Amino acid sequence: MQHFSIWSLLRNSLSYHEGWQKQWRSPEPKREYDVIVVGAGGHGLATAYYLAKEHGLRNIAVVERGWLGGGNTARNTTIVRSNYLWDEATQLYEKSMKLWEGLSQDLNYNVMFSQRGVMNLGHTLQDMRDIERRVSANRLNGVDAQVLSPGEIQAMIPYINLNTRYPVLGASYQPRAGVARHDAVAWGFARAADALGVDIIQNCEVIGIPRENGAVTGVDTTRGMIRARKVALVAAGHSSVLGELAGLRLPIESHPLQALVSEPLKPIFPTVVMSNAIHAYISQSDKGDLVIGAGIDAYTGYGQRGSFHTIEHTLGAIVEMFPIFSRVHMNRQWGGIVDVSPDACPIIGLTPVKGLYINCGWGTGGFKATPGSGWVMAHTIAQDRPHPLNEAFSLDRFYSGHLIDEHGAAAVAH
Ligand SMILES: Cc1cc2nc3c(=O)[nH]c(=O)nc-3n(C[C@H](O)[C@H](O)[C@H](O)COP(=O)(O)OP(=O)(O)OC[C@H]3O[C@@H](n4cnc5c(N)ncnc54)[C@H](O)[C@@H]3O)c2cc1C
Numbered sequence: 001m002q003h004f005s006i007w008s009l010l011r012n013s014l015s016y017h018e019g020w021q022k023q024w025r026s027p028e029p030k031r032e033y034d035v036i037v038v039g040a041g042g043h044g045l046a047t048a049y050y051l052a053k054e055h056g057l058r059n060i061a062v063v064e065r066g067w068l069g070g071g072n073t074a075r076n077t078t079i080v081r082s083n084y085l086w087d088e089a090t091q092l093y094e095k096s097m098k099l100w101e102g103l104s105q106d107l108n109y110n111v112m113f114s115q116r117g118v119m120n121l122g123h124t125l126q127d128m129r130d131i132e133r134r135v136s137a138n139r140l141n142g143v144d145a146q147v148l149s150p151g152e153i154q155a156m157i158p159y160i161n162l163n164t165r166y167p168v169l170g171a172s173y174q175p176r177a178g179v180a181r182h183d184a185v186a187w188g189f190a191r192a193a194d195a196l197g198v199d200i201i202q203n204c205e206v207i208g209i210p211r212e213n214g215a216v217t218g219v220d221t222t223r224g225m226i227r228a229r230k231v232a233l234v235a236a237g238h239s240s241v242l243g244e245l246a247g248l249r250l251p252i253e254s255h256p257l258q259a260l261v262s263e264p265l266k267p268i269f270p271t272v273v274m275s276n277a278i279h280a281y282i283s284q285s286d287k288g289d290l291v292i293g294a295g296i297d298a299y300t301g302y303g304q305r306g307s308f309h310t311i312e313h314t315l316g317a318i319v320e321m322f323p324i325f326s327r328v329h330m331n332r333q334w335g336g337i338v339d340v341s342p343d344a345c346p347i348i349g350l351t352p353v354k355g356l357y358i359n360c361g362w363g364t365g366g367f368k369a370t371p372g373s374g375w376v377m378a379h380t381i382a383q384d385r386p387h388p389l390n391e392a393f394s395l396d397r398f399y400s401g402h403l404i405d406e407h408g409a410a411a412v413a414h
Contacts, residue, residue, distance in 0.1 A: 001195035004108050023187060024194035029201050032227040033061045035381055036219055037234055038206050038242060040064030042073040042182075043359055043366065044234035045189035045200070046374020047381070052196035054375070055382035060198045061228075063221060065205035069186025072236050073367065075304070075336035077259050077281065077293040079272055080368040081118045081177035083138045083145050084409045088392040089345060090141045095389055096372025097176065103371055109188030111180050112286060118177035118272040119148065119156075123166040127277060130408055131172045138174075148173045156271060157322075164320045166278050179272060179283055179291075185370055209246040215354035216246070232357040232381055237302065237337025239360035246353050250360065251398045253340045255296040257364055258306030260333035262325075264288030276408075278317040279310075290328065292318060296338060296364060306335040338363050343403040344410040348377060349386045349394040357381050358395065365410055 002008065002021045012019050035051060037044045040062045051057045062068075080100055082093035104110050122128040131147060138145035148171045150162050162168040190200055201223070208220030209231065218227035233242045243250040265288050274281035279295030294314040297306045311333060319326045341347060341361035346369070348359045359377045362369060372389075379387040386394065397403055 001108075001191065023191045024200055027199045027201065029061060029063070029204065029221070029223055029226050030199065032218070033199070034059040034228065035230045035232065036060075036226060036228040037062045037232045038219060039071070039233070039235035040068035040186075040190070040200055040202065041071045041234065041236055042069065042185050042189060042370035043236070043362075043373045043377070044232075045069075045186060045193055046370050047232060047234055047359070047377040048198045049189050049193040049196070050375045050378035051382060052193060052198055055378055057382065058197040061226065062193070062198060062200045063204045063206060063219065063226070064200070064202045065222075067202050068190050068200055069183055072336040072338065073182055073186045073370075075259065075334055076182055076367040077283070077291050078179045078182050078367055079118060079177070079274070079281065079283065080113070080180055081174050082143055082368070083118075083120075083134065083172060083174045083177070084406050085134050085137055086404050086406065087141060088404050089406050089409070090138060090143055092372055092376070092389050092393070093369060094141065094143055095375065096369045099371035099375060100180065103188070107188040107192045109184060109191060111184045111188050113178065113180040114286070115176050115178040116271050117173060117175045118274065119153065119171040119173050121171045121273065121275040121277070122169050123275065123277045124169070128169050131170065134409060135172050144174055144176050146173050146175075147171070157269070157273070159322065159324045161321055161323055166275070166317070168321075177272070179285075182367065189374070206242060206245070209242070209356070211246065211353060216356040230355045230357070230381055232359065232377065234359045234377065236339050236360065236362065236366065239339045239358070243358070246351070246356055248351055248353070248358075250347070250358070250395075251342055252347075252361055253300050254302060254337050255298075255300055255340055256303060256306045256335045257294070257296045257338045258311060258333060258335040259291065259293045260311065260330050261285070261289040261291050262328045262330050265290065265328065275317070275321075280314045280317040280321075282318055282322070289331065290325065296340070302337055304335045304337060340364075342398065344406040345404045346373070346393050347395050348373065348390040349380055350384070351395060363410060
């Protein structure tokens with residue numbers, strides 16, 4: 001793998017940047033692998049990378065029906081934080097946060113992780129009680145968290161209108177939280193995994209999951225049968241479709257979730273502001289666009305687009321809170337498909353089919369977990385048992401009733 005540095009940049013500038021290697025290969029699928037990961041989003045690519053890096057496996061394929069990083073990874077609003085309520089969730093997301101903090105160096109790829117802080121606004125007395133409870137729980141888990149007063153919020157964003165239809169009574173704030181460059185995360189993991197020998201096979205849809213005697217034997221794809229004793233489904237919005245191919249009925253609903261960006265502006269928005277109550281969140285990308293996210297569309301479906309009334313509601317709330325943006329033009333709007341679980345927490349672990357592993361249910365908030373999710377998933381596959389960090393997130397919890405209800409701390413209510 002060509003190393004990126006100021007020196008390689010200078011060296012390549014002398015040859016008009018024509019000497020850069022391809023970032024990853026496009027191999028033909030082999031007949032058999034030790035592990036096949038289905039889905040080349042951030043989570044699938046991170047799983048393959050940590051399998052190779054931490055567990056020494058080399059005979060790994062990631063199969064992707066479209067192009068790598070073209071799913072939710074490319075469509076999300078890139079908010080990264082770890083201030084969840086319950087111990088299990090906080091520790092998982094905090095593991096991820098620690099990996100984010102060294103990710104650019106680890107991958108030798110600038111994922112543009114920018115720790116500019118994230119605010120979650122409180123609009124009612126009950127919101128504020130919940131915020132105080134969550135901030136205390138975060139501190140007990142060693143996560144940086146504080147409660148901001150309306151005055152402190154205004155000091156950070158002077159033009160915020162605190163006396164709206166949903167008055168702002170305060171906020172939780174995590175200073176180490178922030179945003180990252182979504183495409184770079186997928187590309188960085190892909191490049192590093194490829195360098196460790198992982199085959200990334202694009203335009204290869206999984207259409208069947210054959211089994212013998214209760215154990216998986218590989219995947220049937222649009223490019224033929226590929227055999228493996230271990231298969232991991234890491235396919236976000238299509239998890240239930242893939243689960244069904246293996247005879248599993250997953251407790252997942254797939255919903256559209258949409259976002260939009262404005263024309264680029266000069267730097268004006270210093271942090272990330274989220275409001276669960278009004279279903280809106282906003283930040284500013286390094287390019288200058290305002291990045292705005294909405295709540296999920298209420299219906300289920302696989303169309304990568306959302307409905308107008310959801311966007312109208314979100315923009316109404318944003319303009320009321322930030323009247324200064326009322327004449328900003330919106331450039332683009334798009335949708336992804338999020339896999340929502342009943343307790344707003346992911347499912348990461350083994351399945352009743354031997355050799356088949358599942359990673360899904362991240363709903364509206366899985367981007368922030370990309371490195372941590374890949375790290376625990378790799379451990380689970382390599383050791384054939386969950387890591388202590390993902391033990392509580394098994395599929396079994398929907399039978400045993402040990403749910404981890406994170407609805408209050410999930411990105412947008414679902
Ligand atoms: C609009 C929007 C905003 C969001 N904002 C945030 C945010 O601010 N912060 C945050 O933390 N999270 C956010 N999320 C959620 C986040 O994007 C997802 O949880 C996360 O990206 C999931 O990553 P993934 O790698 O599992 O999925 P994906 O990137 O969707 O990857 C799954 C891959 O599986 C492939 N696949 C599916 N079926 C098959 C098949 N049969 N065969 C082969 N391949 C298949 C797909 O093509 C896809 O590339 C947002 C999501 C959306 C849609």
